[in-house]
Amino acid sequence: MTRTRIVGGKIIETTGGDYNIYTKENIVYSAATTISETAVENGVSYGNPEKAPTINTNIDFDITFEIDKTSKEIVPFGIANFENKTENPFIKFNYKLIGTPIDSLSFEILDDDGNTIFAMTYLKEIVIQAENKSKIQKEFDSKSSSQEFKVYDFKEVLSKYFIEEPDYTKTGNYSIYWDGFDTDEIYESTRFNGKKLKAKILATKGNQRKQVEIEFETKYNEVNWVDVKIDKKSKRIDTTLRVNLKDGGANGLECNETLVGVDGLTITECPWDDIPASQINPSKPVIRTRTKSYQDLEKLAIDGTKLSLGKK
Numbered sequence: 001m002t003r004t005r006i007v008g009g010k011i012i013e014t015t016g017g018d019y020n021i022y023t024k025e026n027i028v029y030s031a032a033t034t035i036s037e038t039a040v041e042n043g044v045s046y047g048n049p050e051k052a053p054t055i056n057t058n059i060d061f062d063i064t065f066e067i068d069k070t071s072k073e074i075v076p077f078g079i080a081n082f083e084n085k086t087e088n089p090f091i092k093f094n095y096k097l098i099g100t101p102i103d104s105l106s107f108e109i110l111d112d113d114g115n116t117i118f119a120m121t122y123l124k125e126i127v128i129q130a131e132n133k134s135k136i137q138k139e140f141d142s143k144s145s146s147q148e149f150k151v152y153d154f155k156e157v158l159s160k161y162f163i164e165e166p167d168y169t170k171t172g173n174y175s176i177y178w179d180g181f182d183t184d185e186i187y188e189s190t191r192f193n194g195k196k197l198k199a200k201i202l203a204t205k206g207n208q209r210k211q212v213e214i215e216f217e218t219k220y221n222e223v224n225w226v227d228v229k230i231d232k233k234s235k236r237i238d239t240t241l242r243v244n245l246k247d248g249g250a251n252g253l254e255c256n257e258t259l260v261g262v263d264g265l266t267i268t269e270c271p272w273d274d275i276p277a278s279q280i281n282p283s284k285p286v287i288r289t290r291t292k293s294y295q296d297l298e299k300l301a302i303d304g305t306k307l308s309l310g311k312k
Contacts, residue, residue, distance in 0.1 A: 022052030061099035061171075063203045065212040068092035073221060074180060076187050076230055090177040093199055097171050102205040105168045107176055110198040111191055117182045176201075185232035192218040193227075245301055247294040253287075 013019070021027065029035050037044050071088040078089030097105075109118040168174055178199075181187045191197075200213040227240040255270040272286045280286060292300075 022050075024052075061097065061102055061203070061205060061208075061210070063098070063201065063210055063212055064094075064096040065199070065201050065214060066094050067199065067214060067216050068094050068175070074218075076180060076228070090179050093176040093178070095168065095174045095176055095201060097168065097174075097203070099171065100205070101171055102169045102203045104204050106202045108200045108202075109178060109182075110200065112195040112197065114198075117191065117197075118178060119183055181230075181232065187228070187230040189220075189227045189229070193220050193224070194218075241305065243302065243305060245298050250290045253290060 039045075071092065073088055074091055075087035075089065078086050093107075104121060106119065106121040108116055108120075111117050168176075179187075180192070194217070196215055196217050198213055198215050200211065202209060202211045204210075225242045225244070227242075229238040229240075231237075252271045255268050257266045257268050259266050270288070272288065275286060
């Protein structure tokens with residue numbers, strides 16, 4: 001490291017004790033007129049240089065980083081479940097800085113292919129005190145029962161209970177919350193099902209860098225037949241519904257033959273034989289064969305699903 005100091009006037013330094021200068025190479029004084037050295041008691045002495053004191057250049061800090069497994073489920077925006085109970089909207093990570101403060105901290109989420117989903121630097125801590133959790137739940141339950149409640153309202157509720165610290169560069173224990181949205185504020189559920197993600201933090205101070213990377217896996221729980229993409233910026237939600245249709249065959253169309261007597265005579269019995277003649281409408285004859293194929297029924301079901309979703 002080099003330091004250059006340019007002063008337009010005089011430099012006066014006064015000290016009450018010794019004034020020592022050490023260097024591994026040369027000390028050069030250059031003056032346009034005179035260099036004066038004065039020592040009142042013992043004069044000016046020259047001799048072998050003293051050994052410079054050891055300077056500790058190690059930057060003493062350390063970090064720990066882990067995923068918090070207290071809550072094992074995450075739902076976008078914490079939308080209420082079928083029992084009208086608000087779900088957990090975050091994946092929580094525990095981070096600890098030991099030793100001295102650092103210059104910066106970066107937090108990053110990587111997808112299954114190693115691509116960055118979310119990245120942030122100079123994070124601020126968001127802490128919810130334990131005694132406020134019941135209050136938050138009551139507010140969520142109250143708002144969820146109202147038809148005017150919108151999923152974005154969860155931020156308004158939580159904001160009243162946040163305690164903010166300046167940043168994560170100070171020594172201490174912290175929690176980092178990630179809501180599943182990427183840096184472009186888009187949530188895609190396909191990124192999570194059966195995928196291995198990575199969370200990474202990088203702490204720096206001076207020229208020293210310390211990094212911790214953890215891997216975690218996510219999958220669908222119960223509802224595995226739907227995917228959702230939420231775009232906060234465009235305020236758009238796209239839903240992909242997976243319909244599993246199977247050919248269950250047809251019932252009530254098969255006739256059975258029954259052996260009668262010892263001479264090999266048989267009689268044929270069909271389900272419609274049991275329908276009273278008085279109940280049969282000539283304009284609507286009894287159905288004795290399948291009128292639609294499985295492919296026809298499949299198309300009707302898919303068209304009906306699209307129509308239903310479109311109306312909503």
